[in-house]
Amino acid sequence: MSSFFWFLTRWPSSILPILIFGLLSRQMGLGVPESILCSRWGAWSNNNLSKDGDVVIGGLFHLHFIPKTVEQDFRELPNYETCNGFESQSLKNIYAMTFAVKEINHNSNLLPGVKLGYRIFDSCAQYPWTLQTALSLVGGDSHSSDDQPINLLIGDASSTSSMILSSILGPVSVPIISYFASCPCLSDRTKFPNFFRTMPSDIYQARVMAQLATRYNWNWVGAVIENNDYGHFAMKVFQEEIEGKGICLEFIATLNRGNIVRDSRRAARTIQASTVRVILVFCWYTLIRDIFLELSKRNVTDRQFLASEAWSTSDDLLKDLAISKVANGVLGVAIKSSTIPGFENYLRDLHPVHRSDDEFLQEFWENEFGGTESLKGVQHPFTDTSHLRVAYNAYLAVYAAAHALHSLLSCSDTERPSGSNSSTCSSPKHIKPIELLQHLNRVNVTTPQGDMFHFQGSDIPAKYDLVNWQMNSEGQLNLVLIGHVDGLDLHVEESAIQWSAGSNQVPVSVCSESCPPATRRANRKGEPLCCFDCIPCAKGEISNKNDSLQCARCPDEFWSNADQTACIPRELDFLSFNETLGITLTTAAVSGAVVTTAVFVVFLYYRQTPMVRANNSELSFLLLLSLKLCFLCSLVFIGCPSVWSCRFQQAAFGISFVLCVSCLLVKTLVVLAVFRSAQPGAGALMKWFGPGVQRGSVCFFTSVQVIICTVWLSLSPPVPERDLGFQGSKVTLKCAMASVVGFSLVLGYIGLLACTCLLLAFLVRNLPDNFNEAKLITFSMLIFCAVWVTFVPAYISSPGKYVVAVEIFAILASSYSLLLCIFAPKCFIILLRPERNTKKHLMAK
Numbered sequence: 001m002s003s004f005f006w007f008l009t010r011w012p013s014s015i016l017p018i019l020i021f022g023l024l025s026r027q028m029g030l031g032v033p034e035s036i037l038c039s040r041w042g043a044w045s046n047n048n049l050s051k052d053g054d055v056v057i058g059g060l061f062h063l064h065f066i067p068k069t070v071e072q073d074f075r076e077l078p079n080y081e082t083c084n085g086f087e088s089q090s091l092k093n094i095y096a097m098t099f100a101v102k103e104i105n106h107n108s109n110l111l112p113g114v115k116l117g118y119r120i121f122d123s124c125a126q127y128p129w130t131l132q133t134a135l136s137l138v139g140g141d142s143h144s145s146d147d148q149p150i151n152l153l154i155g156d157a158s159s160t161s162s163m164i165l166s167s168i169l170g171p172v173s174v175p176i177i178s179y180f181a182s183c184p185c186l187s188d189r190t191k192f193p194n195f196f197r198t199m200p201s202d203i204y205q206a207r208v209m210a211q212l213a214t215r216y217n218w219n220w221v222g223a224v225i226e227n228n229d230y231g232h233f234a235m236k237v238f239q240e241e242i243e244g245k246g247i248c249l250e251f252i253a254t255l256n257r258g259n260i261v262r263d264s265r266r267a268a269r270t271i272q273a274s275t276v277r278v279i280l281v282f283c284w285y286t287l288i289r290d291i292f293l294e295l296s297k298r299n300v301t302d303r304q305f306l307a308s309e310a311w312s313t314s315d316d317l318l319k320d321l322a323i324s325k326v327a328n329g330v331l332g333v334a335i336k337s338s339t340i341p342g343f344e345n346y347l348r349d350l351h352p353v354h355r356s357d358d359e360f361l362q363e364f365w366e367n368e369f370g371g372t373e374s375l376k377g378v379q380h381p382f383t384d385t386s387h388l389r390v391a392y393n394a395y396l397a398v399y400a401a402a403h404a405l406h407s408l409l410s411c412s413d414t415e416r417p418s419g420s421n422s423s424t425c426s427s428p429k430h431i432k433p434i435e436l437l438q439h440l441n442r443v444n445v446t447t448p449q450g451d452m453f454h455f456q457g458s459d460i461p462a463k464y465d466l467v468n469w470q471m472n473s474e475g476q477l478n479l480v481l482i483g484h485v486d487g488l489d490l491h492v493e494e495s496a497i498q499w500s501a502g503s504n505q506v507p508v509s510v511c512s513e514s515c516p517p518a519t520r521r522a523n524r525k526g527e528p529l530c531c532f533d534c535i536p537c538a539k540g541e542i543s544n545k546n547d548s549l550q551c552a553r554c555p556d557e558f559w560s561n562a563d564q565t566a567c568i569p570r571e572l573d574f575l576s577f578n579e580t581l582g583i584t585l586t587t588a589a590v591s592g593a594v595v596t597t598a599v600f601v602v603f604l605y606y607r608q609t610p611m612v613r614a615n616n617s618e619l620s621f622l623l624l625l626s627l628k629l630c631f632l633c634s635l636v637f638i639g640c641p642s643v644w645s646c647r648f649q650q651a652a653f654g655i656s657f658v659l660c661v662s663c664l665l666v667k668t669l670v671v672l673a674v675f676r677s678a679q680p681g682a683g684a685l686m687k688w689f690g691p692g693v694q695r696g697s698v699c700f701f702t703s704v705q706v707i708i709c710t711v712w713l714s715l716s717p718p719v720p721e722r723d724l725g726f727q728g729s730k731v732t733l734k735c736a737m738a739s740v741v742g743f744s745l746v747l748g749y750i751g752l753l754a755c756t757c758l759l760l761a762f763l764v765r766n767l768p769d770n771f772n773e774a775k776l777i778t779f780s781m782l783i784f785c786a787v788w789v790t791f792v793p794a795y796i797s798s799p800g801k802y803v804v805a806v807e808i809f810a811i812l813a814s815s816y817s818l819l820l821c822i823f824a825p826k827c828f829i830i831l832l833r834p835e836r837n838t839k840k841h842l843m844a845k
Helices: 002-009 016-027 034-041 088-105 127-139 159-172 202-215 229-242 257-273 285-297 315-319 321-327 343-348 359-368 390-409 433-440 580-605 617-637 643-677 683-689 691-715 740-763 773-797 802-832 839-843
Strands: 048-051 055-061 116-122 176-178 195-197 220-226 248-255 278-282 304-307 331-335 444-446 452-454 463-471 477-486 489-492 519-523 532-536 558-560 567-569 571-573 719-723 730-736
Touching: 048 088, 048 359, 055 088, 055 127, 055 390, 088 116, 088 343, 088 359, 088 390, 116 127, 127 159, 159 176, 159 195, 159 229, 176 390, 202 229, 202 278, 202 331, 202 463, 202 489, 220 229, 220 257, 220 285, 229 248, 229 278, 248 257, 257 285, 285 315, 285 321, 315 321, 315 477, 331 390, 390 433, 390 444, 390 452, 580 617, 580 802, 617 643, 617 691, 617 802, 643 691, 643 719, 643 730, 643 740, 643 773, 643 802, 691 740, 730 802, 740 773, 773 802
Parallel strands: 055 116, 176 195, 220 248, 220 278, 278 304, 304 331, 571 730
Antiparallel strands: 048 116, 331 463, 444 452, 463 477, 477 489, 519 532, 558 567, 719 730
16 A cells, blocks of 8 residues: 555645545536646546447556656656657557457347447556546546446556555445456455456465475575565565565565666665575566666676566567576566457457557557558567467456446346345446446356456456576577466476576575585574574484484484484493403403412422411412402403393402402411510410411401392392493493492402501511511502502493493402512512522521
8 A cells, every 4th residue: 555655645735626526526427527637637648549339448558658768756747748658568458458348249148239338548657647547537528429437447557556546436336457456455355345356466476486485495585576565565475475484585675666777776786796596576577677787787697587477478578688698597477378269360450541540559550660561461479369468357357347237237136236226227328336346246257268257356366377488599588388376286397497597407595505414403693594504413313304403312222323314223332352452351361360370380389398388378379269269250240241240240259359358368467476476475376376267267257248248139239231321322231239338348348358458467567587478468458459449439430331341450450469469579489599498598587
């Protein structure tokens, strides 16, 4: 409605009384003197095409236009002398109306006995003249022999003009049937109850544009629209259609007919600077031509234009070689083409000689030929009726009016609208517009071409052609039909399309390239939703489709594959004998056991020597046996955890180490007893700490650990468990401590014995003997304690299977420290310094 109100605000105050007078005159059956209109509206052409009849219908067409080179002041009324541009296509539309009237008058089944006439005027696409002409036709004037007012208007082509006419003529219920007005706003029956059209509403072509953008994944587009109701309403519908579909508009450039030179340059600069490759255009063909010329100067030829029906089939644009490179590949929505049998011959028979009163034809002939040439046998665009579009709409409008008049004048009660007076018949001379309006609402007929035709409110069912501008070898643009639209069903022959710059590849128009699988979209701050960055999915997350908004986290038992497009089961992970770490630890454990066995053999072979017999050889052999068990128990920790291996490994570890430390503790006590017994009055001390007591002490200390392990493993033993922590694509299978208290008691008891042994050994480290075993025990226990103190934090902080590796390392490190610190010096003397392996040397101070 914006253009309508713009027009109203610019009416001179002197014109408003004329409008009121015209309406009152129509209601009272009076004519409107043309002199009054002309005196107020300025110079106005009397050129018209008329035919008398029993019933006369009016026609408004844009035969002339004001060229863009003419400066216009929109604050003043236009001057007809400046309206000198000529539209041959509009003349064809006029003759489609006159041909339809001729057909109807020769049809004995439609309006029998009634002669249909017409009065057709040119409005020059100017709102004031459109309204002036309409008031003159509706009120009656001297152009008709009987001064008969018309009861129905065919026209106007402009949506804004149609809104003005419908609003002004609505109070007197004069029906208006437009053949080209497509603004969605005109579908509102509460505001425009007397308006009809044979042209689909722009709602449908805007929806088709949105469907094309979705179909070809064009999510970054621009728009050029005419600054009127046609452009703004079409753009509004398009924006509603693309909402929520991931399509964004970078720009909307508006064009004003009065400032087209300036606006076309501005729009061309916008298009050139833009990153969009697809641009939809809702405007008249003369406006887009200026933009194409500007883009041609800038050598911008790689943009894909989507054309509205207002210019998608323009012959003037298709013939213009200056814009062919820019316009090549245009994809357009066009009014459905049809043919009218006999219309071509009707046009070819036209000649000024035979129609001396036809001033429109006279002007066309002068412009095209300037002589007496004939259209018969001549190839001319004017006589091309193979793809009629707007002309066919005008043809349909006449037939709609004829069928409504036929229904009104037929006196059939079944066809008479409810509430109307059926006792009398309307006569051609006394037709009431309100009754004609009611019958027009019920029109439902088949055209001579076999097309079903009816009104849905003010509209007709939407049908379009999809056309493509394709350049031939001579550089000329041809119009090629590549599909059609029926309602909301889109049918496209993809292989027939030639895209911009002559390419057969669908153009890509995106702000950001599509995010591939394994990534997610992250919108850029302050930019449209179509502009985004692609962020790789984190480990353990997947994205298996393009343009994912979020990465999906895999379930606990699964992990992302290498491509991060699917979740796959996690691999079981544990410390095995086949991996490098497992092989290394196994080799160290077996080596320790072999070395311990070798030391055992050496001691057994030299068991009678002083070095072996000193400090209870029986405890030495038992110590070597326990050390061998310590080395071998580490092997139980390697391999796939099971219920029994989890229980056995902790028991073997705890008991083996307690046996080992118990032997060292008893050895230390023996050294201490020997030192004490050497003092006066303490000779009987060794009697109470003989070999039996020593064996018993070792068994007692060890049995305490056995009891702890038995209770622990009976009540709450370690069990195999899958660790779903932060181990990536693997699930660690480990022995979980169901009871931390049990494990703490096992370690704590070992630590208690070790600390006691270290303390006692430290106290007797300075005995005067030449070979004092307490020194060796002190050093070995220092290393032993240091290893296990370090073990606790390392064990807690290690991930997955490395927890097991840390415990094995602690077992082997402490076992090797005991073996080397205690038995290496003895073996050195036994094997390499046998002269020192004497009781005298050992007892020397």
